[in-house]
Amino acid sequence: MSTEQEVSGTTDLLYQLDDRPPVAKAFFAGLQHVLASFVGVITPTLIIGGVLGLGEHIPYLISMALIVSGVGTFIQAKKIGPVGAGMICVQGTSFAFLGSVLAAGFLAKSQGGGPEEILSLIFGVCFLGAFIEIFLSQALSKMKRIITPLVTGIVITIIGISLIKVGMTDLAGGFKAPDFGSLQNLALGFTVLVVIIALNRSANPWLRLSSIVIGLIVGMVIAMFMGKVDFSSVGSQPLVSIPVPFKYGFSFDWVAFLPIALIYFITAIESAGDITANCSVSKQPIKGEGYIKRVSNGVLGDGVNSLLAATFNTFPNTTFSQNNGVIQLTGVASRYIGYYIALILVVLGLFPVLGAVLQQIPKPVLGGATLVMFGTVAAAGIKIIASEELTRRKLLIMAVSFGVGLGVTLVPDLLQQAPKLVQNVFGSAVTSGGLVAIILSLLLPEDKAMVAAERESYAYSKQTAN
Structure with a gap:
């Protein structure tokens, strides 16, 4: 080998x-x-x-x-x-x-x-x-x-x-594209996606190594025939x-x-x-x-x-x-x-x-x-x-961090009444979610007795299941 x-x-x-x-x-x-x-x-x-x-x-x-x-x-x-x-x-x-x-x-x-x-x-x-x-x-x-x-x-x-x-957004045509979400754009994007997935599953290391390049080349060639490429x-x-x-x-x-x-x-x-x-x-x-x-x-x-x-x-x-x-x-x-x-x-x-x-x-x-x-x-x-090991404390940190971070993304107008500085800093999902994770990790103490009890409960439930 x-x-x-x-x-x-x-x-x-x-x-x-x-x-x-x-x-x-x-x-x-x-x-x-x-x-x-x-x-x-x-x-x-x-x-x-x-x-x-x-x-x-x-x-x-x-x-x-x-x-x-x-x-x-x-x-x-x-x-x-x-x-x-x-x-x-x-x-x-x-x-x-x-x-x-x-x-x-x-x-x-x-x-x-x-x-x-x-x-x-x-x-x-x-x-x-x-x-x-x-x-x-x-x-x-x-x-x-x-x-x-x-x-x-x-x-x-x-x-x-x-x-x-x-x-x-790019797959659908790009931000504010006049043909955003058109069947042509979706078909082109998903064709590239399918090519990359198929090549990535290949046993041939060369095909796996080149999956993204080949996918992009295939997409580019198809796009040229569709009139979507302009080198002028x-x-x-x-x-x-x-x-x-x-x-x-x-x-x-x-x-x-x-x-x-x-x-x-x-x-x-x-x-x-x-x-x-x-x-x-x-x-x-x-x-x-x-x-x-x-x-x-x-x-x-x-x-x-x-x-x-x-x-x-x-x-x-x-x-x-x-x-x-x-x-x-x-x-x-x-x-x-x-x-x-x-x-x-x-x-x-x-x-x-x-x-x-x-x-x-x-x-x-x-x-x-x-x-x-x-x-x-x-x-x-x-x-x-x-x-x-996901204790209740860690699950709580995850829940609040994902809730705040992704919530800012899903509701971008959430901070529209806030000062511009606050909008610039906390308008990012990574910034807001990351800060919440850091703050809660520092503020919420790790209860060792509770962790031990959760481990014991998990071990008992696993034993019972077996």
Whole structure:
């Protein structure tokens, strides 16, 4: 039996964390991670640029987002000293900062600032805010009552469920699409989904490894015949984009800084959850000193990468959740795949025309691929929770956290009467649900006598059933 077969048979992974896959397989695995994260990397920039009227600066900002994501992914995979988790932790522009970044931009705009003044203030407050995440990463080892499997499992599950909405929206055609929910879009998206599922169940490791890429290619070809692909804008892209530190200057304002600082605190907890999910799908420990150290190093990597992001004119970075789904689907957890992901992202950033081609992938095609990945993220969170002994206290924490977090998602107008700062912070399911899980874990004491009684009752009921 080959090493590859042994690994697959014993751990359900084709390649484990420190294995080195052949170049061709590693490239395909890396490409699938890029395809899973590409839209997530550039979308916040497109939203911010459009809302704040940044116009001609948007292509450059997109290029910088891709380059910094590549460099950050390399740092996480390589682990430079204490910086980096040493895993496939794909870095990308964080959606969590959208509200606070837009608030900072509107503040600069209200003071008469143009695009360069807007970006100067945004990148200034984001640069200084990154030190909050860097500081928190060093305190995680002392926060064992917060960074527990229960809390991280709840956060990961909420992340996955929240992302499912994004995947399903894309599958139907994309937000505010004129043909949203059309039979053509649904058929296209579900075709991609079926192809990926079928290939992922194949015994052939090459087909399993390439399931997402093949699914996207099949979807793209069908979409071209349906007239849903337009490459006319590709030729208008600049030939090369060169990174220039603080190209737009550096400025600061406390009013803009405070909301961003709070989001950095939340994303540190979110990143801890994402890295825990990565450990789970990569068959690494999710308890003990080694696990805490890996999470601390990964969150430190997020903070350092956000420093780089602000320095090189893009928005805060975080560890992407969807790539844990890619690891689960492909069975490739090798951290060396991170090197290939980094290279592809940097090349896409340096040569914008390549990124422009990927931007033409229709939303239903992407939705069909990402839907199963996002569902896998939620399943990873449930798996972590299931590994815990679920006492009444833990069930109560889960119930309230899911209720609040998902309630905010299901009823988005809940906070419409609240101050804008409260809306920006607690309007996110991950933020509200995660904070509730943390607060209840700290406030609700563990009753050891009650736990012992529950164990005894469970053992008795199991014995009776047998």
